[in-house]
Each structure stands twice: as structure tokens, then as C-alpha cells.
Amino acid sequence: MPGSVTVRIDQTGCIGSGQCVLAAPDVFDQSDDDGLGIVLIPEPSADLLPGVRDAVERCPAQVVSLEE
């Protein structure tokens, strides 16, 4: 159900590692300006959630969050 989950990155702690991009390339990218993580799809569909959960786990700065 669109709208039932929200993905966020708190950029203040982000180190631009790109782990989120590796985990869920459709949902995350890195900004061309500074390399920091950005969310492309803030309310991803259910099929994208496993990748998002993986990104939450892998983010070395622990700044990716998924609110369900």
C-alpha cells in the first residue's frame, strides 16, 4: 500500500558510503554534488522493502530509517 511506509536518510551523519545504493539501487542514490545518500522513492512499494531493510542494516552511519 503506497503511503504506509516512509524511508528517510538523516544526512547529518551520512558518510556517503553508498551502501544504501548497493542494497536498494531503485530506492537510493548518491548526490552528484556531495556523494551523500538520497532517497529516490520515499514511499516504496512492498516489493522494494527487503532491499530497504537491508540498507537500514548495512548503513555504516546508521542513518537510514524505515517507518512502518
Place this chain on the structure above:
Amino acid sequence: MTEAAVCPVMHERDHPLQPPVGFAEAVSDGPVKMLWPNGVEAWVVSSYAGVRQVLSDPRFSTRKGGHPEMRTDEGEPVVDADQPGNINGIDGEAHMRLRRPLARGFMVKRMNELRPRIQQIVDEHLDVMEAKGAPADLVGSLCLPLPSLVIAELLGVPPEHQELFQATAREMFGKNGSKDEYIAHATKLGEVLSPIVAEKKAAGTNDDMIGLMANDTDFSMQELIFLCIGLLAAGHETTSNFLGLFTLHLFEQPDQLEILRRDPSRADVIVEELMRYTVGQLGGVGITRRATEDVEVDGVLIKAGDWVSVSLLANLDEELCPRAEELDLERDAVSHLGFGFGPHQCLGANLARAELQIGLRSLFTRFPNLRPAVQVTEMSYRNDMITYGAAAIPVVW
């Protein structure tokens, strides 16, 4: 309370690809205090959750200075605690100031753009290896030159200075590196780098790392030179060792090698699993922090001022994945700690991944019958650096 056990910094191993004898048993029950040969004590943390905690909790500082390092003698650390540009030795905002601008140079996108060039370098080296004929030494033919050439190009430094990078890295990452030798090499490297930096500054270009640092950051010359030295050093020793160790593990486990041979397009997932397993099997203790406050880790109170060394045996913890002690190239990538965790997680991880994926895939596609010319246990291994690997890997095909 309890006597500190002696830390097996010396990497005494029964089998070259397995953890130091008795080490896993000694540390498996939670943080234990171990005595380094230079007389310093440090807690060793080896659980998956504990290692993640130590590496990401800001109450643990990465500032070095008289820390246990990996020294087995009483010598002083090679790099000063206050060395400007020492990205791995500073915390918080000061670390972010150095780390953030570099991250842009190592973005996933940028590393993907490099792949065709990495492939070209790999192909050229495998061509030469084939033309010279078997037996060949894999370390000299591919493992060492590949990361060395790639990092030099990424920085924008002419490759003819390779010898100098390697000599500097040996002292910097050598267990008992000599400070005098290190300073001598680093000074020479500084002389090579200074005019390159000046040239990039004048041209105003940011298409390689030195250009990016010279023109898009507020780094001082001293910081910039030290960062370059660090990148050149970190950029080749580790990747080279791991490409070799991955190959050796595959030689030792032919059923797993078969999985790679069957579907080389899965090289990305396969490299993650090899990374998890290989780092776990090395097990050693190389990443050090110091508590700035009392902190509880895995039920043990670590006091302010105590040193903590994390062991990446954590990669073999069942909490990370089932059957964690087994190499299983069919499993999906898991959140392993091979590149560390927290704000200091490896800056070059995405570069190393690209090199390892392309290197490994091409090696076994090109030489499907590649095999060791002598037993893996008979090869000689290097123990003199904080990174461990085979000195030479004689192969036939």
C-alpha cells in the same frame, strides 16, 4: 580480576587460511582482556553486535597515540597521533571534514564508471600471464599490480612511483615499522606529490582525487599529502592480499569454485560472501578504539580509558547469518563487517569491490583450469604487515 591472556598478534596459524590457533576459543565468551607483546592491554570484542557497537558508538574514540597497534616490540608508533590528515585517527566533526569530500570521489556511480578501465588492466595482465606461460605467480602477475595501478590512476599519480608507494606502505602498515624509514619514504613521496598538487591547483581540474582535494576542499598541503600517502598505501596492500586469499580459498573448496565457474555474472554477490568468510577466518585484531567513558559491551563494563580491539571473527557469528562458519557462495549478500562499520568504514570499499569482482571473474573465465602449482599449505605467507596474505601464489592452467 583475571589475568589477561596473551593476544596472538603474531598470527601463529596451523593452517594458513584459518584463524590463529586457540584464538576463537579464547575470545568467544564475550569481551576478554588480552596482553599485547608490547605490554599494552586491550579488550578483544568479537561478537557481531559487539563489534558493530564498538565501531559506531561515539564514546569509542579512534584517536591513536601509544595504542597497542600490532607492534610486537617496544618501538614508537610510526604515525604521530596529531598527524594532519590522518583520517583514521580522528573523531567526530574533524573526521567528517576530511571524509565527506573524499566520499564524493569514491561514489558507487564513480566506481562503476571505472569498471571498463579496471577490466582493461585485468585483461592486459592476464594476456601477459598467458603469453609467458605456466607456471606463473598470481601475486606478481595480477594481485599486486591491479590495485596499485588503479589507485595511482584514480589519484592522478604516474605509476612509475609504485616502488616508492609500496616502500612507504610497508613501513606504515608494517607491524614493527620504523619511524625513521617511514619519514624518509614519506618525505620522498611528498616531493613527488607536491608538484602534482601544484599543477592540479593551477589547472583547476577536479577529475581525479588529487584535483578534487586540491580544488574542491579546504585541506592544507600537509593534510593533502598525508591523505594521498594513506590512499596509495591503503589502496593496494589490502586489495592485493584479498584477491590472493579469495583464490586460495576457492582452490581449497572446489565445490565453491564450481559455483563461480557456473555463473560468473554473480561475481558481486560471490565477492561479498568471500569477503565475509575470508575476513572472518583471518580473525585477527587490527581495528582499535579507546573508550572515552564507561561503556557496557556484551554485558562487560569497559572503563573510560581502556583500549578495545575488534576481531572480525564476528563475520563468523551465527547472529549475522546461519551456518556462518561455512563459505556458501550461493547465499545472498549479508551485512558483513569485512570493511568495518561506523563512520570509519572503509572509504575504498566500493573500489575494492569492483577490483575484486572483475579480477576474480576474469581470472577463472580466462583460465577455467587454473590450479595451484604447489599445495596451498606449502606457499609462503606474509606476517610482517597488519594485513595478511600469500607472498606468492604459484599457479598452472
